[in-house]
Amino acid sequence: MPQHPYGLAGLTVLHMTQPVEGGVARVVTDLAAAQVRAGARVVVACPPQGPLAHAVTAVGAETARWPARRSPGPALPVEVTAAAHILGDVDPDLLHLHSAKAGLAGRLAAHGTVPTVFQPHAWSWEAARGPVRAAALRWERHATRWTERVLCVSRAECASGQTHGVRAAYTVVPNGVDTGHFTPAADxxxxxxxxxxxxxxxxxxxxxxxxxxxxxxxxxxxxxxxxxxxxxxxxxxxxxxxxxxxxxxxxxxxxxxxxxxxxxxxxxxxxxxxxxxxxxxxxxxxxxxxxxxxxxxxxxxxxxxxxxxxxxxxxxxxxxxxxxxxxxxxxxxxxxxxxxxxxxxxxxxxxxxxxxxxHAVDTTTAAVADLYARLVALPAPTLGAAR
CATH class of the missing domain: 3.40.50.2000 (Glycogen Phosphorylase B;)
Incomplete structure (x- = not known):
């Protein structure tokens, strides 16, 4: 990984995610692997079911059991409490929340006390209709006060957030894939x-x-x-x-x-x-x-x-x-x-x-590492400031 202005060595990064399979899991695994190689302590909080916990352990990250369902529901208070306990145990320098559920529970638990990156992996309101959609929009607009950066994987995703009134500091880092693994077949x-x-x-x-x-x-x-x-x-x-x-x-x-x-x-x-x-x-x-x-x-x-x-x-x-x-x-x-x-x-x-x-994965993980380095170097009064 390229050198970064402040480096990742010694940094403790907590990733929190639900889902634990598919594209989100691959993104989390790629980031965890690169950050471990760069010298960071990486902890991934996720449900124990599915392939993610095993995958991130295999690349040198730690895991924390976070029993969360994919969709919001009556279990949310328990999920927020569990997330708060994990935050207390891990004491991260930076919190990276992936997808809607972690973005909800993680920001309610952290409340702006640690530099927080939220990565939607597609906005929550796109999956909803009626009152649920309206509630998702209200939440995303409100939660930016506890979000140092919204990390989007495309310019279109960023534009959608801005168009829908999610006023935040945005960074766009396009998704990347392992071009050493995904290659054309000889036959x-x-x-x-x-x-x-x-x-x-x-x-x-x-x-x-x-x-x-x-x-x-x-x-x-x-x-x-x-x-x-x-x-x-x-x-x-x-x-x-x-x-x-x-x-x-x-x-x-x-x-x-x-x-x-x-x-x-x-x-x-x-x-x-x-x-x-x-x-x-x-x-x-x-x-x-x-x-x-x-x-x-x-x-x-x-x-x-x-x-x-x-x-x-x-x-x-x-x-x-x-x-x-x-x-x-x-x-x-x-x-x-x-x-x-x-x-x-x-x-x-x-x-x-x-x-x-x-879209090489090394370019993506290097860009995210540079973002981390800038955020953890911010003066403390900027953390959790209302936008």
Whole structure:
């Protein structure tokens, strides 16, 4: 990691997060690994279920058991109290809160007594409607008084916060991926043949892969509707949904022919490498990791026009971004790539170069470390000041 103006050696950083899987967990793990290498003491407070606790322990971080549910509810007072106990035990120099639940409980517990970074990973109000949405907006506007910095993963996510009246000090650090791990396969056909889930299927069949939690945010239901049109045009094409989540049973029940639910995987790398096209039909995001990982593997991607989508793609591939919820546009974009080998190859090469230049994880973790160094060097009276 590059040298920082004040350094991280000796700094105690407390990350607090719920969820513990998917993109948020990978971001936390990447940050923890880089910060441990830089000499910081890193503690990750999270629920014990899921892969995150094991992953951060493997990179040298400590863990603290924080029994939190994903959504707000009656357990919130207990979650805030638990967060306060963790803060007292760890005594961090800096608190980094990831996603809505940790942003809520962590800021209520810390109350501005420690420099606090809040990273939305997509704003909470985007997942809500009616009174819940209004309450989420009121909270995010109020909580900035206990937030030294709101860390956004895309300019669009930052702009959304500003547009919705969240007056805060913002920093934008685009998501990054490990381009040493996520790389193109020397022989994609061999990778595909080695995947047990594809055993017995035509190895030459067009293959579309969607990696993500099976939930309303990720839009797999719209993708299944779009796949009806893709399948009518390319009867041999196969769609694979990689992941697990609350919508798994419902999606399986309505899946058309030539759709496979592969379940959760520890590492999606071979699925990216095996795919002809990777698709991310989300309803909202900050900047999704899966498309970046796919492009790092040299695969073309199709995205919906959520925050971070256009920023994550090369400028030449803007037509691979389709309106949210538009199954016809989604099917059309998939068919364009599936039926044109040259177009796929060009898009894959552009995406690979773009991610390596703009979204390498070392660049992301270095930028976050620089932010930490600036925040912990602030004079004490600025901490917790109302904005």
């Amino acid at each position: 994609p056909a061999a990778v595909r043949a080695a995947l047990p889930a594809l055993s017995g299927l035509d190895p030459a069949a067009p293959l579309v892969v969607c990696v993500g939690r099976l939930c309303p945010q990720k839009g797999q239901d719209v993708l299944l509707d779009a796949w009806q049109s893709v399948g009518a045009r390319l009867p041999g094409a196969l769609l694979v949904l990689v992941g697990d989540g609350p919508d798994a049973r419902r999606l399986m029940a309505r899946a058309p022919d030539r759709v496979l639910l592969a379940g959760p995987v520890a590492d999606p790398l071979p699925w990216y490498q095996a795919a002809d096209v990777v698709v991310q039909p989300s309803r909202w995001e900050g900047m999704a990791l899966a498309p970046l990982e796919a492009m790092a593997c040299g695969r073309p991607v199709v995205l919906t026009n959520v925050a971070g989508a256009r920023e994550s793609l090369p400028a030449e591939d803007g037509d691979h971004v389709v309106p949210v919820g538009d199954e016809r546009a989604l099917a059309s974009a998939l068919l364009r790539l599936l039926t044109d080998t040259g177009l796929r190859g060009d898009a894959g090469r552009r995406g690979l170069a773009h991610v390596r230049e703009q």
